[in-house]
Amino acid sequence: MTTNSILCVGVGVPSLPADWEVIPAATPAEARRHFKTRPCTVGLLLARETDNCEELHAFLLEHWCVHWIAVLPPAMLELAAWRQLVRDHCDDYHTAPADSQRLRHALGHALGMAALRADDVAPRAASDATLTGRSAAITRLRRQIGKVAAASAPVLIWGESGSGKELAAQAVHAHSPRRKGPFVPINCGAIPAALIQSELFGHERGAFTGAARDKRGLIESAQGGSIFLDEIGDLPMELQANLLRFLQEKTIYRVGGTRSIAVDARVIAASHVNLEQAVRRGAFREDLYYRLNVLALDVPPLRERRDDLLPLAEHFFHTFYSERAPRVKGFSSRAAQAIREYDWPGNVRELINRVRRAMVMAEGRLIAPQDLGLAADAAAGAPMQLDDARIRAERDAIDASLLRAGSNITLAARDLGVSRMTLYRLLAKHGITAPSRAGYTGAQSE
């Protein structure tokens, strides 16, 4: 690919400077074929009234990393759907007929910006199927990821549990100049405090009892790539100092070691707690917070991007298609409505778990709200003894937290405010099978 390649989608390709390679594609389908073999960083979208806005929207979503410039008749800009398409996907737009001087200038500028971002690296991937969703919020996030990926400073991702922080971190890495290097995810909250230092920084032989040989830490293993520190707020204070030193000096010391080791790894951190408040409470170092918070990304909770709910549900239905009971063909309209109306406190992870469970448990051909555990209480209104109501509420709470926690007993117990042992006892009491990591399938007995 030359750096001056421009993919023109639509008809009526304008004359452009001879040293630019112009790749014409009359339709999105043709453009898709070109993208497979000739990825471009700049695209010109020549829209006409007869075009299908939805189809173009889907195409642009797949190629969100491209810098798009649109040319469209002024009347189309009166229409809300087209205005949104331009707002969501394009860096710039011109009304047709476009002034050729201004258009060349805009395209030249886009090529220049793309070249700066690419920074001598292979072209950014032309599509990313992983961050599914079509809401304005997720579209914005994808655009921000594209920008953040090109930079080299640390990234801090904020979002509720299960909202997609790790996926966003993977996308930053996948679109960055480091994409060929490793992506090393670490959950700071899941590693026991006694182990975390040697896990992160490695150790030298004899550093402590049991350290029989030298061991590389996870930070070192991210050499040339990115390290993803999930739940950074759980990092003990003393390690926060070590991490700060690494961010400042790009070197680490293994536990028990005296030699500094240079490590070239980009830090991407994430938290579901407000780190600013943690700083105020004295639980998180202020200097580390400012070091990390250079490029911030906010992954919105699912209830704030309801337009993503059905595309995501469909996406997971297809992802787990082979696991479904063979008769299950899709979602009923009542299930779709229930999905749209529910608040999804456990975010995308909860949606995955509910869809997976429904695909296995559904009684009919179409998934119903009750298969998703989202039916309005069928017994509502019927008299119920207080004891029964208590038992039912307890079981529903356990059910819901297991779904939110993605079958992780430790997280579910924490969510419910009980110990793991108590949760196991409650599971036995309600006849709920202790979930395997493969997936929670809900209460087994009524």
Ligand SMILES: Nc1ncnc2c1ncn2[C@@H]1O[C@H](COP(=O)(O)OP(=O)(O)OP(=O)(O)O)[C@@H](O)[C@H]1O
């Ligand atoms: N937009 C999305 N498209 C497709 N899958 C998604 C999307 N967002 C999240 N997921 C999926 O949802 C699950 C939870 O996402 P992820 O692990 O990234 O969340 P998280 O915010 O890092 O969670 P936690 O705070 O618990 O670590 C993963 O299986 C992920 O692949």
